[in-house]
Amino acid sequence: MKLYPIQCGNFKLDGGAMFGVVPKSLWQKTNPADEKNLIEMGMRSLLIEDGKKLILIDCGLGQKQDEKFFGHYSLYGDDSLEKNLSRYGFVKDDITDVFLTHLHFDHCGGAIEWNDDRTGYRPAFRNAQFWTNENHWQWATEPNPREKASFLKENIFPMQESGQLNFVPLPTTGNYGFAPDLKMDIIFVDGHTEKQMLPVIQYQEKTIVFAADLIPTAGHVPLVYVMGYDTRPLLTMEEKEKFLKQCVDNEYLLFLEHDAHHELASVKMTEKGVKLDDTFSFNEVFGY
Template identity: 65%
Template sequence: MQLYPIETGNFKLDGGAMFGVVPKSLWNRTNPADENNMIDIAARSLLIENGDRLILIDTGMGNKQSDKFFGYYYLWGDDTIDKSLAKYGFHRDDVTDVFMTHLHFDHCGGSIQWNKDRTGYEPAFKNARFWSNKAHWKWATEPNAREKASFLKENILPLEESGQLSFIPVPEKGSRYLKNSALGFDILYVDGHTDKQMIPVLQYKGKTLVFMADLLPTAGHIPLPYVMGYDTRPLLTLEEKADFLNKAASEEFYLFLEHDAHNEICTLKHTEKGVRLREIHTFDEVFN
């Protein structure tokens, strides 16, 4: 197995929304805001080369939305998914599987693109299976009013229409873990941010690497109360974070940060104030 970090593009989000009830005087120390109260956000994917499979975890926003849409998110930098794939000698047509942690637009928008004459949509990875789970699919296709703006039908319905959509099982009631999924890694299911978000847990070069998605968006979100205003069940997020972060600190997990524009990987430690940041690493420092 070989892993590659894939940068799909950077944007900005409102710092207050990203940190919920936490005062700006606190979160601004780790995630400084600009004059519009916006903070830097990444959309960092992970590519897994495993035998004859090439698996991409999340795909960023994509580029099919209108200029008005992207104007809300202050795009910056020149990273694209195609540039990142090419850096490692790959093309999007090489991808065999796309695993979507959840179906919010900044995680799955790059899975679907305009067709050639812009009359409709098609998969952006023509040779891939797209993986979600039935519970989250139902949640996304019958959205609540709070999340409706994040579940864009043009990102979701074409996946099913293409015939390339598959579902990964949800663990039995009482368990959050699915061991050895169809894609060869374990999955932690969490429900605080959105229903049945899937967090990949990989064993790689003798270390446990966890793709954090929106369970831990940035290193600045490590303290338990630092929960996004976007989370649908913030009290459940607190419980899920506490369980996971304690385990991650005790078992020395490496946490791959999808949304931290300036930090790729972090590790944790136990302190008198709870779990806190131990170290920041680049991917290459840890695995190359």
């Protein structure tokens, strides 16, 4: 098995929204804002090569939205899913499975693209199966008013119409149907959105947790640094406290999906609770 970090692009979001009730004087120390109060964000996927399987965890915004939509998110840089897959010798048609932590547009938008005449949509990964869970699917297809703008129909329903949609059973450990030999578990969390899935992967004698939107950047490690986007922020804090203790006890490395500058992070216990220990690149830890 081999893992590859895949940067799908960069965008910006309002720093206040990303840190909720935490004052700017605190969060800007780790996530500095520009003159519009926007902070830099990454869209980092994780590619798992395991035998004949090539599994992609999340897939960024995609390219099918209009200029007005993308204008809200201040896209910058030249990273793309296709470009960074090619760095490792892969193309989208090689992907066998796309595992979606949740169905917000910045995590699943790249799964669906326009068809050739732009009259409809098709899977961007023609040979892949898409994986979510039934509870989250229902939440996303019957959205509450708070999250409606994050669950875009054009990202979600074409997966089902393609016949490539699958549900991970709840609860589950070990075998998920798509990779019976893969050493991976799933942590389910409900504070950000219903049944968000955090993959836990054993790799080269280390354990990596794809932290998704529970801990989107290294700056979000402190317990009360919770996004304003979360549907149940108090629940997020409970889940985060439990999760961070697991990370300390088991020496987990956090894979940071939305951190524009750091791929991996470690945490440590202090007198004031769990804090960020250090950040790393994949190259520093795994030699590539």
